[in-house]
Amino acid sequence: MELANRHILLGVTGGVAAFKACELARELQRRGATVQVAMTEAATRFIAPVTFQALTGRPVFTDQWDARIDNNMAHIELSRQADVVLVAPATADFMAKLAHGLADDLLSTLCLARNVPLLVAPAMNREMWAAAPTRRNVEQLRRDGVGILGPDSGDQACGETGMGRMLEPEDLVEDVIAALAPKPLAGRRVLITAGPTFEPIDPVRGITNLSSGKMGFAIARACRQAGADVMLVAGPTGLPTPRGVRRVDVRTAREMHQAVMGELGAVGSATYARSDVFIAVAAVADWRVANVSSSKLKKTADGAPPALEFVQNPDILAEVAARSDAPWCVGFAAESEDLEKNGQEKRLRKGVPLLVANIGHATFGRDDNELLLIDDRGMQLLARAGKDDLARDLVGQIGRRLPAGAG
Numbered sequence: 001m002e003l004a005n006r007h008i009l010l011g012v013t014g015g016v017a018a019f020k021a022c023e024l025a026r027e028l029q030r031r032g033a034t035v036q037v038a039m040t041e042a043a044t045r046f047i048a049p050v051t052f053q054a055l056t057g058r059p060v061f062t063d064q065w066d067a068r069i070d071n072n073m074a075h076i077e078l079s080r081q082a083d084v085v086l087v088a089p090a091t092a093d094f095m096a097k098l099a100h101g102l103a104d105d106l107l108s109t110l111c112l113a114r115n116v117p118l119l120v121a122p123a124m125n126r127e128m129w130a131a132a133p134t135r136r137n138v139e140q141l142r143r144d145g146v147g148i149l150g151p152d153s154g155d156q157a158c159g160e161t162g163m164g165r166m167l168e169p170e171d172l173v174e175d176v177i178a179a180l181a182p183k184p185l186a187g188r189r190v191l192i193t194a195g196p197t198f199e200p201i202d203p204v205r206g207i208t209n210l211s212s213g214k215m216g217f218a219i220a221r222a223c224r225q226a227g228a229d230v231m232l233v234a235g236p237t238g239l240p241t242p243r244g245v246r247r248v249d250v251r252t253a254r255e256m257h258q259a260v261m262g263e264l265g266a267v268g269s270a271t272y273a274r275s276d277v278f279i280a281v282a283a284v285a286d287w288r289v290a291n292v293s294s295s296k297l298k299k300t301a302d303g304a305p306p307a308l309e310f311v312q313n314p315d316i317l318a319e320v321a322a323r324s325d326a327p328w329c330v331g332f333a334a335e336s337e338d339l340e341k342n343g344q345e346k347r348l349r350k351g352v353p354l355l356v357a358n359i360g361h362a363t364f365g366r367d368d369n370e371l372l373l374i375d376d377r378g379m380q381l382l383a384r385a386g387k388d389d390l391a392r393d394l395v396g397q398i399g400r401r402l403p404a405g406a407g
């Protein structure tokens with residue numbers, strides 16, 4: 001669980017979005033965190049402290065003078081136990097206090113007294129969000145190193161529509177996980193292919209494979225958590241886009257090739273931001289049908305099957321790796337026997353520094369996996385684990401191998 005052993009101090013301030021903080025507290029705990037809630041007086045007008053007490057199994061603090069803390073230093077005591085302070089929702093008023101270092105209640109005092117990261121999730125009416133004082137305060141908080149999560153735009157409780165809605169609990173949880181994760185890819189640009197491709201036969205039929213895209217999407221998510229700017233080129237999958245990841249959907253191998261080359265730009269082009277890392281996780285069809293029918297193929301009276309002709313697709317990974325401005329390339333392979341020999345051969349044939357072998361073919365669609373990393377020093381096993389855990393380990397390994405300023 002990604003938040004196991006993490007202790008989160010959840011500050012709730014007085015906005016209507018306080019109801020979403022209930023779901024947030026549950027979701028943080030579901031990911032393994034312990035949650036301690038501190039509320040402002042105004043927040044208790046929206047949600048009763050006893051609700052959070054029941055959800056978290058811990059007493060809720062609202063008062064600086066709470067007699068339950070022996071030394072009367074609730075602000076120090078509570079913030080020292082936390083790995084991170086998350087204020088959600090954060091009202092315009094509370095952000096103004098934070099920006100100016102005011103400490104006139106328990107939550108604002110412990111935010112000032114804390115020695116751990118502070119994340120705030122603004123929630124307010126769109127005019128309040130756009131107001132000049134709020135703009136100044138947000139800017140000041142950013143400069144002070146406070147993480148501003150959101151807000152989102154959309155329908156607001158006041159009946160208006162615009163920017164200022166608090167992020168949904170699951171998005172906030174993703175941002176908390178990312179904020180706490182190590183940053184081996186900070187400042188790097190990463191391009192990833194994922195999922196299967198679909199090669200048409202006629203307007204309603206085609207050839208595809210059993211890749212679910214789960215591993216590639218998990219790697220995209222882990223790269224973003226590791227601090228990278230991530231572009232995901234995805235074949236047909238029903239998977240949601242990992243938070244903070246840019247995505248382009250493609251169908252065929254040729255579309256995937258085009259999208260990847262489009263992202264990399266012409267060799268040496270100064271107008272393109274250079275990718276530092278390319279991770280080819282997609283199960284790209286090696287061949288496509290050359291004689292695609294423009295109308296649906298019909299059965300024939302004599303029972304003869306259609307005569308499909310095939311032509312080889314471009315090898316995206318090999319082509320990217322051969323560029324003079326090649327990013328640091330990671331290939332994937334499904335090897336079933338003689339892993340080291342076949343893996344090393346494929347690694348050299350594709351011209352990539354790191355090849356990741358899926359052990360066995362049964363990995364497609366599963367939520368766990370087992371990987372073998374093959375590089376010029378030999379092999380390293382990443383033992384069977386959930387795809388999110390494996391993805392995080394793999395990204396750490398990539399970060400360790402990546403030469404400074406690679407790309």
Ligand code: CTP
Nearest residue numbers: 280281282284313314315316317331332333334
């Ligand atoms: N790849 C690619 N473009 C292709 C084919 C493959 O970018 N047209 C990438 C895949 O994303 C993966 C690696 O190359 O990273 C897999 O290489 P491939 O030669 O297809 O190996 P296998 O799938 O293991 O199959 P085989 O050994 O049968 O060739």
